[in-house]
Amino acid sequence: MISAMTDEPTRRPAKPAGRKRDQDVTDAILEAAADLLLEVGFDRIRTQDVAERAGAGKGAIYRRWPTKEALLAEAIRTMPAGEAPVTDDPVTDLRALVSQRCQSAEAKPDLVPGLISAMRADEGIEQAVKEGYDLSYVRDTIARIIGPDHPHLDVLTDLTQAVPLMRAAFTPEELDGEAMTEEIVSLIASVAD
Amino acid sequence: MISAMTDEPTRRPAKPAGRKRDQDVTDAILEAAADLLLEVGFDRIRTQDVAERAGAGKGAIYRRWPTKEALLAEAIRTMPAGEAPVTDDPVTDLRALVSQRCQSAEAKPDLVPGLISAMRADEGIEQAVKEGYDLSYVRDTIARIIGPDHPHLDVLTDLTQAVPLMRAAFTPEELDGEAMTEEIVSLIASVAD
DNA sequence: TCGTTCCGGAACTGCCGGGTTCCGTCACTA
DNA sequence: TAGTGACGGAACCCGGCAGTTCCGGAACGA
Numbered sequence: 001m002i003s004a005m006t007d008e009p010t011r012r013p014a015k016p017a018g019r020k021r022d023q024d025v026t027d028a029i030l031e032a033a034a035d036l037l038l039e040v041g042f043d044r045i046r047t048q049d050v051a052e053r054a055g056a057g058k059g060a061i062y063r064r065w066p067t068k069e070a071l072l073a074e075a076i077r078t079m080p081a082g083e084a085p086v087t088d089d090p091v092t093d094l095r096a097l098v099s100q101r102c103q104s105a106e107a108k109p110d111l112v113p114g115l116i117s118a119m120r121a122d123e124g125i126e127q128a129v130k131e132g133y134d135l136s137y138v139r140d141t142i143a144r145i146i147g148p149d150h151p152h153l154d155v156l157t158d159l160t161q162a163v164p165l166m167r168a169a170f171t172p173e174e175l176d177g178e179a180m181t182e183e184i185v186s187l188i189a190s191v192a193d
Numbered sequence: 194m195i196s197a198m199t200d201e202p203t204r205r206p207a208k209p210a211g212r213k214r215d216q217d218v219t220d221a222i223l224e225a226a227a228d229l230l231l232e233v234g235f236d237r238i239r240t241q242d243v244a245e246r247a248g249a250g251k252g253a254i255y256r257r258w259p260t261k262e263a264l265l266a267e268a269i270r271t272m273p274a275g276e277a278p279v280t281d282d283p284v285t286d287l288r289a290l291v292s293q294r295c296q297s298a299e300a301k302p303d304l305v306p307g308l309i310s311a312m313r314a315d316e317g318i319e320q321a322v323k324e325g326y327d328l329s330y331v332r333d334t335i336a337r338i339i340g341p342d343h344p345h346l347d348v349l350t351d352l353t354q355a356v357p358l359m360r361a362a363f364t365p366e367e368l369d370g371e372a373m374t375e376e377i378v379s380l381i382a383s384v385a386d
Numbered sequence: 387t388c389g390t391t392c393c394g395g396a397a398c399t400g401c402c403g404g405g406t407t408c409c410g411t412c413a414c415t416a
Numbered sequence: 417t418a419g420t421g422a423c424g425g426a427a428c429c430c431g432g433c434a435g436t437t438c439c440g441g442a443a444c445g446a
Contacts, residue, residue: 016391016444016445017389017390017391017444017445017446018389018390018391018392018443018444018445019390019391019392019393019442019443019444019445020391020392020443020444021391021392022392022393022443025392025393025394041310041313043236043310043314044314046432046433046434047433047434047435048433048434051394051395055394056393056394056395057393057394057395057396058394058395058434058435058436059392059393059394059395059436059437060392060393060394061435062434062435062436063391063392067434067435068433068434068435109313110313113306113309113310113313114310114313116306116309116310116362116363117234117236117306117307117309117310119362120234120302120303120306120362121236121237130363133363151376151379152376152379152380152383154376155352155356155376155377155380156380158356158359158360159348159352159355159356161359162352162355162356162358162359162360163348163351163352163355165355165359166351166354166355166358166359167351167355169309169312169313170323170326183344183345183347183348184348186344186345187345187348187349187384190345190384191380191383191384209414209415209421210414210415210416210419210420210421211413211414211415211419211420211421211422212412212413212414212415212420212421212422212423213413213414213421213422214421214422215413215422215423218422218423239402239403239404240403240404240405241403241404244424244425248424249423249424249425250423250424250425250426251404251405251406251424251425252406252407252422252423252424252425253422253423253424254405255404255405255406256422256423260404260405261403261404261405
């Protein structure tokens with residue numbers, strides 16, 4: 001008897017008794033967290049605010065994630081990446097990609113700086129952020145313009161993200177997403193010559 | 194009598210009695226704050242740690258600055274900017290400037306991300322950081338290479354700071370200050386053609 | 387129907403860290 | 417030499433917030 005009781009818990013394939021987790025609640029919490037991430041930035045999010053915006057209790061949060069950081073890491077992962085447009089003209093594709101980034105930096109300047117700051121403190125956040133920041137498609141698009149072996153491919157790829165981020169942080173008042181997009185695309189196109 | 198007593202405090206030109214503020218203590222506190230800013234970043238600094246490293250008490254800090262943020266703002270301002278080298282060859286000057294930035298990003302990756310995050314929360318910090326981030330000399334140097342009216346002058350100026358910052362944040366393990374410097378300088382030089 | 391687990395909400399615990407106060411001592415002025 | 421303020425150091429106060437617990441109620445399985 002005793003051995004049977006102590007063996008059982010090791011494999012627990014099917015014993016869910018009681019009310020089930022409500023997926024709608026899970027989704028609402030993740031969405032609320034993602035919204036607040038965009039609105040107030042990482043370092044000003046409080047679990048109480050996430051719960052209230054989701055119409056949930058803090059208990060519902062901590063029943064699903066062990067810590068605030070774990071919740072936010074998953075929220076970051078669920079945040080949709082931009083569309084990856086494909087046309088015949090790589091410059092058109094690049095303009096769309098850069099424009100996405102510039103508009104985002106203009107509209108939500110608090111997001112990325114907070115994430116960068118947070119990823120230094122929490123490993124899970126770091127991993128989640130890095131997953132979301134895949135520049136390989138940008139790189140491929142630029143490669144189609146300037147050639148895959150061009151010596152400046154790496155710098156040009158990185159600056160499409162770095163310059164909007166930097167300007168949003170230091171000169172947010174004179175930020176013009178449209179003009180910045182043209183500046184960057186024009187530079188890359190000119191390198192191709 | 195009463196009016197005389199109440200008038201006096203309005204102008205207090207010379208009535209310092211008692212022990213004087215020790216400038217060495219002031220300097221030690223600012224230096225300790227700047228050191229910790231470089232070592233642990235803005236958001237992990239505690240006033241207690243600043244006091245201990247300076248060999249001072251917290252009282253000495255709050256006798257001089259009203260808040261932690263005020264202290265750190267002044268500490269940021271006292272942090273020395275890089276040298277501005279001037280030779281006959283603008284490319285040499287640019288290489289020195291970019292190298293400074295790249296080495297800094299490599300050695301102290303926690304500084305700038307923390308500052309960017311902090312300047313969104315505190316006005317004094319924002320002002321102090323912006324004062325320290327004057328890119329006009331970089332811009333002038335690049336202008337000597339590509340011409341003062343070149344349409345890509347602004348982007349190129351900004352990327353000298355933005356790319357090192359970005360790479361330090363996202364790919365710190367594969368950061369090579371020397372190589373990054375050459376990448377950036379080479380790109381700018383190639384635009385001049 | 388009964389026991390279990392969920393739900394939202396509110397109250398509660400515990401810790402961390404900014405800022406203050408107090409102490410015995412030291413430096414300076416009158 | 418008396419009074420005042422700075423000094424380092426330690427104790428202290430207190431507000432904020434992560435995480436927990438408890439409540440009455442609702443949704444499940446047996």
